[in-house]
């Protein structure tokens with residue numbers, strides 16, 4: 001078995017998971033890739049191709065016998081090589097770009113990442129250093145003359161003009177020193193990982209995520225930990241932040257929330273969730289809900305946006321991964337005891353929707369009253385971005401933001417606790433409990449990442465004419481349910497108090 005760079009990095013993160021990927025792919029790949037993960041892969045591929053333009057005129061290795069093809073290109077000192085493939089007895093790696101340096105008579109290596117320079121930099125730099133070190137060690141074993149080792153990633157400060165400026169969009173960072181510092185360690189790890197993953201013997205027992213909160217678990221968690229129920233102590237709100245507490249529960253073989261002792265130290269919110277589960281009881285703080293509702297003024301606008309985060313900025317004024325705000329749904333309630341009326345907007349051309357989006361909002365959104373969103377930081381953040389790119393509409397967007405009230409607060413502040421919420425505050429958890437007649441499950445598009453993906457395919461012309469129309473309708477239906485769901489939850493709360 002040849003260890004690839006990808007499997008080495010998975011092994012570094014979790015040896016057991018890497019083993020399952022190789023030896024039990026039916027379990028590792030049991031769940032289809034989410035639209036979100038698919039989007040990350042597609043963006044990565046697009047960025048790889050675009051970054052090649054930084055080093056034009058190269059040869060793309062793409063034949064069946066890619067490592068032989070690579071050998072020949074290296075031997076002939078081909079000036080730029082894209083996607084060269086290298087194999088030793090134990091390892092295999094595909095690099096992104098090699099550039100021949102005629103002065104030093106070495107190849108400079110460039111690893112391309114569809115990543116911003118600002119986010120999570122320390123952690124990402126560490127990961128990228130191991131990534132490049134793996135490549136360095138394989139190429140070194142094959143006696144490929146190597147010069148500088150660099151990372152190419154997005155410059156988060158870049159703002160696109162009319163045209164893309166690749167030299168400004170990408171940062172080239174020299175990682176040579178960083179790689180040298182870890183190369184001995186990585187060499188050892190590669191040997192250990194290769195031996196471990198080549199073994200047919202399955203690692204025994206529960207995996208290390210048994211003492212981590214649910215959000216850290218990968219898709220194979222229930223396979224490795226069949227004794228842990230689907231809703232367990234791992235789902236106690238923010239328990240992953242207090243590893244000691246979780247360890248204590250697991251060490252005492254307490255897996256069910258029902259079994260958490262009364263005197264076990266938990267935060268107030270965690271204790272409330274546990275108590276609601278143990279007593280199977282709903283807790284409603286009517287006074288707090290009443291006070292919350294009193295802050296809402298008529299007419300009420302229930303508002304929701306759909307967006308697409310384009311890694312490579314598509315339009316002037318956009319930076320890498322800025323959200324393109326392409327759709328909104330609005331339910332407007334003029335009088336308390338009437339049904340809300342619906343308004344919507346969707347932009348389906350491959351150009352900047354900002355102006356049309358804002359004008360449609362101006363036309364359809366009442367100029368007074370409260371604007372209800374779910375998880376307000378998202379819509380408010382988009383409004384701030386829109387105002388930055390379109391300062392002529394700043395006043396309108398700021399006014400809109402000043403009227404926003406977050407309906408999710410009722411649940412995150414625990415004015416309403418239901419055992420069936422399972423400690424979650426997403427509308428996807430709250431709606432089926434409070435308004436079971438409304439459901440996302442019957443929809444073709446059921447969550448935001450699929451909406452983004454569908455919109456991207458619409459504007460990229462990847463659908464037939466009929467599919468395109470169908471997808472547009474599905475997007476409208478999905479976004480419409482988001483705002484009607486907010487109305488239904490607001491109504492449920494209003495009827496309570």
Ligand code: SF4
Pocket residue numbers: 014015016017207208209210216217218219220221224
């Ligand atoms: S759940 Fe965690 S420890 Fe278990 S296999 Fe997945 S990543 Fe590894």
